[in-house]
Amino acid sequence: MLASTASRWLHTARLGIGEHYRIIQSNPLSRIGFRLIVVFLVIAAFAPWIAPHDPWEMVYDKDGQFASLRPPSWEFPLGTTHLGYDLFSQLVLAARTTLVIGAVSGIISILIGANIGLIAGYYGGKVDEVLMRLTDILYGMPFLPFIIVLIALFGRKLEFVILAIVLIIWRTSARVIRAQTISIKQRQFILAAKARGASDLRIIYRHILPNVLPLLLLYAAFNIAWSIITEASASFLGFGDGETISWGGMLYELWLSGKTRVAWWWFAAPSICIVLLVTSLVFVSRAYEEVANPRLRKR
Template identity: 45%
Template sequence: MVDAPETAVVVAPRRARRQAIPPVLRRMAAMPLRDPFAFAGLLIYALFVVVALGADQLAPIDPLEILFTKAGKVAANLGSSGEYPLGTTNLGRDIYAQLVHGTRSALAVGLSAAIIVATVGTVVGLVAGYFGGTTDAVLMRIADMALSLPFLPFVIVLTGFLGADTSIIVMAVALLLWPNSARVIRSQVLSLRERAYVEAARVTGASHTRILFIHIAPNILPLSFVYAAIAIGWAIITEASVNFLGFGDPTSVSWGMMLQDAFTSQALSRGQYAWFVPPGICIILVVVAGFFISRGYEEVFMPRLRGR
């Protein structure tokens, strides 16, 4: 008889904490365990993160170091071997080391752009959808202007004027991708602001800031997460494209730089498939992972898809 009240005291706070979490966030957290697409996408991203964090241990050779054979010659265009798993480039650099260390550059660009896109898109969508009127019209016209710009040419021109730096590529991607998430989040907020719990918050005297970020924002955070995942793929593709076209930073190691070096040195004609196929596969995997996550989380926003 003594243990029952203590158990009730322990269980009640836990139940209260679970009830305090919005249902949409609970479904978002559980989705990877229920949907194979979302699980596969998150698993691919997790794999690349592990590789990026352990790049120095997985590939201790400097990716830009020019290697030499025992005879003192440049170890150029060597095939796959135990010492060089993917062979070497025409300048005698380890392809495997470039592939592994290129993961860091790709994730740095992808994650930075994703955070900026998700943050700016979420805030703009919240403000535009909640306040409406002139605020909504001005923000959406700015979004329309950004969407009207050609994506890759804009990034190339910006890097040409401001310099071939990774931060410039991130800024360019963020400037053009935030309107997509902002417009979708705005449409969601237009519906949420009319819900009963938002009206109840207004009646109790809650401020606009509290209503936006406490009552409405948790319900659209999964949508921000989806667009952030998609932005990672777009940012990495853009960085690879800019580097492949020769507008990137020549001192950085990236998958796009590997493809550009392989193309200019005519690696395909020599049958050096291990030079350009692995970075291409990595880029494809990152893009596919973003699609898998967005596909898996569709039912969080469209419950009618559940059970199909």
């Protein structure tokens, strides 16, 4: 029974991938965004092979001089820091951390948000009341004091940065998915499923979920983008994981070094990468927005 259910899911998922590819390709902006994301993914996957140096290795130029605060050149394509670290190597390795944090917290937050939204929207009444008040409480939670307390309690670890991001980000997706669930559960095919004997859980996950999927993917992309921004802000303020390097963390190092006015290249590379990745995600989500909300489609 379980195996057959799994194989059916796989079957649907495979059919789904083609459809998603078509959705993304249908919009020129999302096509660009999708390609950029693929480029970032490739860079992150092969980061240790792409990066010419260790991120915390003091580098020397070919004349044997200590390469401190060098602007971009052939030897150091993105320049170096005041401690002589190669920025290109840092950037490439940081892509990995940033993407992992973005993907993990984006996906966990959409899973939490979608389930809470589906359950609150479908059952309504007291269940809805409790879950939505919980969401409201999180809406009142300011991010920075929250992450400061969390880091103060548990230390600067990647897991706790992700936890803090997830706890803050799921709330919007929960509300939106709930609203969509409420509108779908009133459609007659849900009544028909009930008449055929489908249980509540079956109705939620087999009948309603596929109908909120475009919206869910839209918010998944949003959540990933927000996670990346949030992680960058947290790292910039010094609440990132000290052991790993991320784009936000690179900016934090720049701030600490006090060379912000001098080393424009140090500032430029991670900022541009954050902007590019977040924009790509928003572009891709744009294509899903058109599926979720057909009125946006060009006529």
